[in-house]
Amino acid sequence: MGEFELLARDGLARIGRFSTPHGPIETPALLPVVHPDLARQPVHPKELRSRFGLGAVITSSYIIWRTPPLREIAEEKGVHGLIDFDGPVMTDSGAFQQHAYGHVEVTHEQILHFQGRIGTDIATVLDIFVEPDAPREDAARGVAETTARATKARADRAGLLAVPVQGGLDPELRRESAAAASMTGDVLAVGGVVPLMERYRFADLARVLIAARPGLAPEGVVHLFGTGHPMTFAFASLFGVDLFDSSAYLKFARRGTLMFPEGSISIDSIQERVCRCMLCAEVPLTEVAGLPGSERERRIAEHNLLVCSEEMGRVRQAIRDGTLWELAERRSTGHPALAAGLRAAIRGTRIFLPTEPESRRTLRSTVATTGLRPSVIRFLARLDGFKQGRGPYRTLPFVPLTTVALRTLPAQTRDGATLDWEVLRPVGAVPIELADVYPAGCYLAPDEFDARPRAGGFGEALEGLAVDRERDWSPEWTRRQVDALIAWRYGPAAATALRAANLLGRRSPKTGRLRRVERDGVILFHVGTDGLVRPTWRGAQLLHATLPSPASRVVVDADAVPFVREGRSLFSRFVIGGDLTLVPGASALLVDKDDTLLAVGRLLLAPGEMGRLKRGVAVRVIGHERGEEAEEPDEDVAADPGAL
């Protein structure tokens, strides 16, 4: 079975490394479709890599098989020799041709063996293409037959195998097909979706990906057949698509169409210098339009490839920055059909929650659905629980986020009576103690950048409150906030238990924000710019004594215990259990199987992925007996409007 190492993530997207016999594929990746007859391929595979940074390709084993001269070369020199390329090559099996022409003259066993014989890196099972709107029984038959073929193929092939996921628009069938493919495939290739993309049915595409998700194994590499338009990359990546393949760059070029992340446009309508890419520096698009046919087509194809490659770079950067939702939202403004797709994504929140990181840098409201992102939904659901048994809460009128005073609103009124307060955030009314917590604390919405005086605005609220900084930051108020933040993260029982521990909150003298929690001069928790408490090694010891197992635990295999104790990262394959409610980015107590505390760390993987991904780090160790990472710098990112 193939090996996939996860390096960074956002949404369900994964920057990772997928090993193949001809080297790794860095995901997410676009595999351009290469014609096996290089005479019909306008851009040489080596150029795809050297000029466009596209290091892996896909070609059709079926076309090779049915074309004797190509077949002869491929059988002699292998598919890599045939297309003169020494990087990873995936081969398709002719299922789409079978679907389009009604039959192929090859059996699924024949084409699988043939793929092996020509030395493909990733062979694809010849599946049954199911149209999105196929009757359920047809779809079910297609799924069953595909699964049967995949089972046989797995038994026959030692190398990497791509198994299609079919099922049309039937959610149950898609999930079943995904689960079956996960048993046999290294690459889980969601198929039958080209008709959806051709008709701009992105909402249905989202539904397909949502339905398949619970069946897809985390160690599988998810491929989406036939998605080559850059406007879909951010969107599909968000849904966990690791590999894209497409001949769209070429098909669009043939009809003179330029692809951009914002949509397509005919080259003949370009009148201005809209692009300054390395190709346009040679021949601007306005001149390409007038070139002779084949030259024009080749240049448009190259331009499309470059745009695709650049957009994939942006997707990768957004994953690293934790801004993939923002990018997908931005791309959704390219066409109403994409906005419809994003709305469908929002309805599939549950598939995102297990791997949704504990926090991000900011949450910027850019489109109407921003307020329904998984991180917001999770926050609100948690808030409901948090509020149980507390109150009464009063709601303040809207106050601008960037006002430092807001962050330290007093717990007392002018007459000294203690009250509970809530602040109105773009996420709704939030207890004042949680005002800095992600996403409430860093949610930037348009209103905050509009300086118009608001009826019942902050000035008015302040007037009634007689803010007194000294009193705002009183030990009593700080204690109360510490208590709330611990309750938020570890539950009311833990907060009650730790209340006796004589904790002392420390604020930033500059911003007034809570920065750490100490006891007897020893730091137990840092408070991040995301407003969340995170234990140090000493704090972890306290938590370990307070929280019953398995809460906040990740259990380490005996083989790795000595390494983790010394502060080395915990690798995925050494995880044997843990708290399933943890999410990436969260702090965890690393324990051995007897619940002895080894270290404290932060999750890169979700618990459901640990142990299943064979390579890579599951938990990065932050603190242990003999060492500790430094505190986060005291900067107030959310308050800086210039931090674009």
Added chain:
Amino acid sequence: MGEFELLARDGLARIGRFSTPHGPIETPALLPVVHPDLARQPVHPKELRSRFGLGAVITSSYIIWRTPPLREIAEEKGVHGLIDFDGPVMTDSGAFQQHAYGHVEVTHEQILHFQGRIGTDIATVLDIFVEPDAPREDAARGVAETTARATKARADRAGLLAVPVQGGLDPELRRESAAAASMTGDVLAVGGVVPLMERYRFADLARVLIAARPGLAPEGVVHLFGTGHPMTFAFASLFGVDLFDSSAYLKFARRGTLMFPEGSISIDSIQERVCRCMLCAEVPLTEVAGLPGSERERRIAEHNLLVCSEEMGRVRQAIRDGTLWELAERRSTGHPALAAGLRAAIRGTRIFLPTEPESRRTLRSTVATTGLRPSVIRFLARLDGFKQGRGPYRTLPFVPLTTVALRTLPAQTRDGATLDWEVLRPVGAVPIELADVYPAGCYLAPDEFDARPRAGGFGEALEGLAVDRERDWSPEWTRRQVDALIAWRYGPAAATALRAANLLGRRSPKTGRLRRVERDGVILFHVGTDGLVRPTWRGAQLLHATLPSPASRVVVDADAVPFVREGRSLFSRFVIGGDLTLVPGASALLVDKDDTLLAVGRLLLAPGEMGRLKRGVAVRVIGHERGEEAEEPDEDVAADPGAL
């Protein structure tokens, strides 16, 4: 006075040609700030033009004046010699330095004369910089003094003059200042806005531009001081900014910041190949980050320039395509502050209405404010009037736009009783006869790309209606639609009058859409893909006999009458009057001062601009005694989801 020729438009943005002694400036244009000491200028002005397509620059006459070695060269060889550039050069006057340092050692007369002496193409009046939040009396004093200086400057200078528009956030003062500047300036330079942009107060920036607009002369070229961030270009262009200037490309480079249309990002955070521009083909951004200081700074500055130039190209292309609102909406997703700016723009609808074209190709709903664009507001306002005295209307449940049947929904129910119908469009309930009219007929919203079955959807509606194509397209129903379309465009009186004229509607056999209106085999009106009737020469004769002057008229100066009769375009300077309710894109009857019909044409300018712009075409002649342009092709753009 300077001459500005308008070539294409969208929103208040104008592709135009502004003549200067050193050649024309093609608007909208970014004028990079060039340091007059070329040793301190990392990109040579000639390179700005040759490599980045930025053909005009701005430099500081004040820095030249106060730096003897530079001053000496400038006085000897002129400013063009000093900066080694033979294209258009605008000079700034030191007002910002005066504001920042409290004083400059030069009077406004001195610096104006100095600018003339060194041969600047556009001299700027030394104005009083007014902070956005300055007290009103200070702002008023600043405006009054600026106006006084400008009046003197105009008397002293024959060449092109830029007159700043000040007034802080006071709408009244901004309008007054704009009106005063319009009396004296060729370039109307909105100033005092840098503090707004630095603090992301784009909503206030929008308010400033809205307030100034009624005072700005259409023949003036509008400049916005200090806007050099590409994320603002689409937004500010929409508000009619023709010229941008900025040193931001350089200032950002100094602190290692890359500018993109989506915002700024530190070069040190770039980990992926997010850009494939011609510069990144040489040295990718990931490597630029590691270069030595000055090399790094120069390369970032160049990258910023390239991105700015590319974005300006996109703005220009969007103006030509009539999609500038879409581009601005898309850019508003870069930061919530920009979304706040767009909301403020929406509140200023009135400034957009006089030049808002009669129709566009499509209206795509991409963000929440799409439904509040000026074209929608105008449609709805007109609809209110149209509905007076008609009805009763019934409202159908939502039906997808792309369904051809919808466009031809019957005027009869199964039992034969005639009813009035409305269809629900994204713009609201619309009488069925107007279902194809822009924007109701081509408004693409996300819902239409979501195939989920909807309660009360189209199928259900159809069931109750017993659609019968033969009957749908009955002569009676067609007559009724013709009647409605004429009433929509020319009012109920005209419709009543033309009802006697025995008009015959013709539909496209392919789409069922109304395509033209005939009488006795002669075409009187074409019906565009925007659903609007537009007269041929014969139709114009009928309208001329029906509509009382000045309705739908543009009155031609006697000197141009013979040319217009022959089908030549009507130039702006030959317009002497007309119907002030006409808008760009509308059909008009061209008449002489005795109301003799000369030709029928389509407006490029708004009536308020005609005669004031000294160069360029006001009305393109479409039909006249001896000739006629061909009909639009019968294509149904809105129904093609692939038309991105």
